[in-house]
Amino acid sequence: MFKTPGPSPEGLAWDGEALWIVDEETKKLYRLSTKQGKVLKSFSVVVDEPKGLAWDGSSLWVSDNARKTISKVEVRKGKIVSEIRAPIPAGEGPKSLEGLAWDGSYLWSACFAGWSSTFFRLSPKDGSTKLSFFCESNPKGLASNGKYLWSICYNGEKFPSVIDRRVISEKPLEMAKSRSFLVKIPAVKRPTGLAFDGANLLIADKTTRSVYSLEAKKLG
Numbered sequence: 001m002f003k004t005p006g007p008s009p010e011g012l013a014w015d016g017e018a019l020w021i022v023d024e025e026t027k028k029l030y031r032l033s034t035k036q037g038k039v040l041k042s043f044s045v046v047v048d049e050p051k052g053l054a055w056d057g058s059s060l061w062v063s064d065n066a067r068k069t070i071s072k073v074e075v076r077k078g079k080i081v082s083e084i085r086a087p088i089p090a091g092e093g094p095k096s097l098e099g100l101a102w103d104g105s106y107l108w109s110a111c112f113a114g115w116s117s118t119f120f121r122l123s124p125k126d127g128s129t130k131l132s133f134f135c136e137s138n139p140k141g142l143a144s145n146g147k148y149l150w151s152i153c154y155n156g157e158k159f160p161s162v163i164d165r166r167v168i169s170e171k172p173l174e175m176a177k178s179r180s181f182l183v184k185i186p187a188v189k190r191p192t193g194l195a196f197d198g199a200n201l202l203i204a205d206k207t208t209r210s211v212y213s214l215e216a217k218k219l220g
Contacts, residue, residue, distance in 0.1 A: 001212050002037030005030045009204040011053030011100055012141070012195035012211070013060060019195060019202060019211070022050040022062055029053075029060065029073070034197065037211070043078035047071060052100025052142065053193065054107060056124065061107060063097040070100065070109065070127070084127030089116040099142030099151060099194065103168055106130055108149060110139035119149070133172040136179075137164070141194030143201060144168070149175075150182075150201060152191045160186035163201065163219065182219040188212055 006023025013020045018040055019032045027050065031041040048066035055061075060073040063086055072082040086109050088095050099110035107122040117139060121131040137153035140161065144150070146168070153162045163185060167178040185191070185203065193204035201214045 001210050002032075002034070004037070004204065004209050004211060005032070005039050005042070007209060009206055009209060009211070010051050010192045011062070012143075012193035012202055012204050013053040013055040013100075013102075014195045014197040014202070015055045016198075019197070020053060020055065020060060021193065021204060021211070022053045024050055029062070029075075029078070031075075032211075034202070034211075034213070041075075045071075045073060045078065046080060051097045051192075052109065053195075054100040054102040054142075056102045056107075061100060061102070061124070063100050063109060065097045068095075068097065070107065070122075072124070084122065084124070086111065087118075087120045087122070087127075087129050087132070089113040089118045091116050098139050101142035101144040101149065101194075103144040103149070104146040108142050108144060110135060110142050110151065112138050119151075131170070131172050131175070133176045136176075140191040141203065143194040143196040145196050145198075150194060150196065152185075152188075152194055152203065153181075154191060157189060160184040161188055161191050163214070165219075183214065185212070185214070 008025035047064040052063040101108040117135040140154040169175040189207035
């Protein structure tokens with residue numbers, strides 16, 4: 001565990017060597033060493049309400065909950081180079097973008113919308129939806145290694161959140177049925193981000209302003 005550099009941590013992403021975190025209050029992206037939480041790089045990003053974060057191998061993607069967009073950020077200069085619309089479930093009620101991940105070919109976006117909360121698999125080129133299915137939870141973060149899609153099921157502050165996992169498939173019903181509940185995370189009070197570093201799942205907690213680590217192979 002280590003403390004986050006900003007007061008309001010949201011999405012996490014692993015770039016192969018270091019962890020990126022986006023902060024909702026400072027509107028900054030931070031690149032961190034996971035050993036001590038040391039800031040290696042930081043810059044401001046032009047988004048109104050940053051939420052999810054993903055790394056596609058060369059660039060970061062940041063979801064903006066206020067504008068319901070997902071922006072591609074070139075990290076050398078910290079500039080937004082393209083933008084797609086985030087899909088939103090139909091129906092009445094509030095909608096909130098809550099997670100973002102990269103599976104090697106596509107983006108995954110999680111949108112909380114009550115019983116209609118949905119995972120969307122998106123083309124990074126035009127934002128078109130390639131696959132979607134209901135989350136059956138309040139999702140607070142997404143991560144992927146290309147084979148699995150992990151998410152955090154938020155159960156409020158009275159009950160512990162749970163890490164779940166789905167096997168990525170081209171068939172939405174098959175993928176939905178592959179869901180496994182892995183572990184409760186009672187130490188994390190208000191999860192906001194999730195990332196996979198090749199060995200561990202990293203979890204951002206807004207209440208404690210910390211990043212926690214779980215060894216993935218111990219989760220089954």
